[in-house]
Amino acid sequence: xxxxLVVGGCLLLTACxxxxxxxxxxxxxxxxxxxxxNDTADKAVxxxxxxxxxxxxxxxxxxxxxxxFDNLRDVYSAANHTLQGKAExxxxxxxxxxxxxxxxxxxxxDIATPMGLKSNKATLGDTFxxxxxxxxxxxxxxxxxxxxxxxxxxILISNSLEPATGVFQTHTQATTARVLDAVNTRERxxxxxxxxxxxxxxxxxxxxxxxxxxxxxxxxxxQDKRQQEEDLNIDELVDDPQDASAPAAxxxxxxxxxxx
Amino acid sequence: MKKLFACFALLFGLxxxxxxxxxxxxxxxxxxxxxLEMLSKDNGKNSAKVREQLISMVTPKFDFQRMTALAVGKDxxxxxxxxxxQLAKEFETLLVGTYSATMTRFKNAQIDIKPNxxxxxEGREAVVKSEVTLPGSAEKKPINVDYTLYKTPQGWKVxxxxxEGGSLVTIYRNQFGEQVRKSGIDGLIKSLQDKxxxxxxx
Numbered sequence: 001x002x003x004x005l006v007v008g009g010c011l012l013l014t015a016c017x018x019x020x021x022x023x024x025x026x027x028x029x030x031x032x033x034x035x036x037x038n039d040t041a042d043k044a045v046x047x048x049x050x051x052x053x054x055x056x057x058x059x060x061x062x063x064x065x066x067x068x069f070d071n072l073r074d075v076y077s078a079a080n081h082t083l084q085g086k087a088e089x090x091x092x093x094x095x096x097x098x099x100x101x102x103x104x105x106x107x108x109x110d111i112a113t114p115m116g117l118k119s120n121k122a123t124l125g126d127t128f129x130x131x132x133x134x135x136x137x138x139x140x141x142x143x144x145x146x147x148x149x150x151x152x153x154x155i156l157i158s159n160s161l162e163p164a165t166g167v168f169q170t171h172t173q174a175t176t177a178r179v180l181d182a183v184n185t186r187e188r189x190x191x192x193x194x195x196x197x198x199x200x201x202x203x204x205x206x207x208x209x210x211x212x213x214x215x216x217x218x219x220x221x222x223q224d225k226r227q228q229e230e231d232l233n234i235d236e237l238v239d240d241p242q243d244a245s246a247p248a249a250x251x252x253x254x255x256x257x258x259x260x
Numbered sequence: 261m262k263k264l265f266a267c268f269a270l271l272f273g274l275x276x277x278x279x280x281x282x283x284x285x286x287x288x289x290x291x292x293x294x295x296l297e298m299l300s301k302d303n304g305k306n307s308a309k310v311r312e313q314l315i316s317m318v319t320p321k322f323d324f325q326r327m328t329a330l331a332v333g334k335d336x337x338x339x340x341x342x343x344x345x346q347l348a349k350e351f352e353t354l355l356v357g358t359y360s361a362t363m364t365r366f367k368n369a370q371i372d373i374k375p376n377x378x379x380x381x382e383g384r385e386a387v388v389k390s391e392v393t394l395p396g397s398a399e400k401k402p403i404n405v406d407y408t409l410y411k412t413p414q415g416w417k418v419x420x421x422x423x424e425g426g427s428l429v430t431i432y433r434n435q436f437g438e439q440v441r442k443s444g445i446d447g448l449i450k451s452l453q454d455k456x457x458x459x460x461x462x
Contacts, residue, residue, distance in 0.1 A: 021438055191365075199354070201432070201436075201439065201451055201452070205435045205438070209431045209434055209435075210431050211426075213422075213425055213426040213427060216425065217424060237330075238329045
């Protein structure tokens with residue numbers, strides 16, 4: 001089901017291209033619909049389940065569950081660092097998996113991090129970006145939340161190449177695991193939705209802009225050009241005779257920072 | 261994404277200028293230390309008082325007018341001085357209200373302020389980098405929080421905070437722009453007022 005929806009989303013890429021409010025969000029109408037769906041599903045199911053999960057499990061158990069899935073992600077990460085030709089990071093990932101899967105009791109304990117083997121998770125989306133697919137449209141994935149077309153495609157492909165198939169024997173087991181992973185992740189994020197609701201005028205736009213800024217930063221990409229230009233002119237923007245708070249901009253250098 | 265939100269509280273909790281501080285790094289460091297000290301006195305019963313103290317300690321270190329200009333972007337030029345005043349006031353209320361509510365979560369945070377500062381704009385603008393670790397949380401990697409400050413006659417003031425590359429200020433630009441397009445600057449002021457009064461009622 002999830003995959004079907006993602007594919008549907010990709011197909012719609014070409015369909016809707018009417019004046020987006022954000023240059024990186026040509027799929028806004030679709031994304032808003034999926035966002036609403038996710039929000040409803042979260043309120044009805046995922047959030048209450050995560051809250052119940054928080055009540056019945058002690059923190060060490062939840063940390064263990066988180067570590068377990070993190071360990072599986074290190075396997076993906078090693079593959080992706082290899083694909084990107086980043087040997088040192090790939091080796092770190094391999095060592096992390098080796099230590100955590102053995103001395104760390106099948107990944108339940110993350111002993112690699114205190115050993116100095118830092119976690120640097122790479123995904124297939126990162127690999128795509130590494131090979132030039134840098135700007136990608138925003139895409140809200142059903143149930144998974146904010147993503148981009150690039151990262152969503154990466155998830156789609158990675159999921160079909162499941163390293164977990166080596167761990168989980170049956171399809172049912174793999175699905176159960178994915179649900180547990182989702183609940184555990186959601187538990188970590190409890191409280192977040194109140195912040196968004198408290199802070200945002202438009203929740204959708206708030207989450208999107210935050211996500212896109214952070215993702216660009218993660219990939220080492222420059223911020224949205226339009227934004228950059230306006231940021232550069234902050235002195236000029238506030239340099240108003242009425243505005244006593246920016247007197248520093250009155251000296252000669254004030255003019256130099258505002259290119260024509 | 262999570263980190264961005266996880267650190268919202270830091271916007272008001274941890275970045276400000278002590279009077280003695282004359283470099284941007286000192287300022288951020290002193291304020292962070294003061295904020296953590298205040299938070300450590302929170303025993304569950306006096307939360308409201310601690311929150312009030314924190315707000316009054318931290319808010320003077322920010323320049324909300326400049327922050328609002330940065331959030332609004334080019335539409336700021338079209339605003340009258342009175343509108344600018346109102347916008348800044350409402351934006352301040354929104355930010356303070358939102359983030360002060362989550363501050364107690366950062367009671368046990370460890371804050372590592374990086375000593376080397378990035379100077380821009382001929383030394384009048386500075387970026388101070390910090391790493392925040394929350395012990396006991398599932399987050400293993402420290403969270404990168406950067407503060408952008410500028411020099412005023414009253415000392416350095418913070419006007420932008422980014423968490424893992426996401427700005428807590430420019431995250432509003434599209435939302436504000438949308439409101440201004442729909443109903444003008446006054447419409448934006450109105451929607452901020454509605455938001456703030458709604459938040460109080462809730």
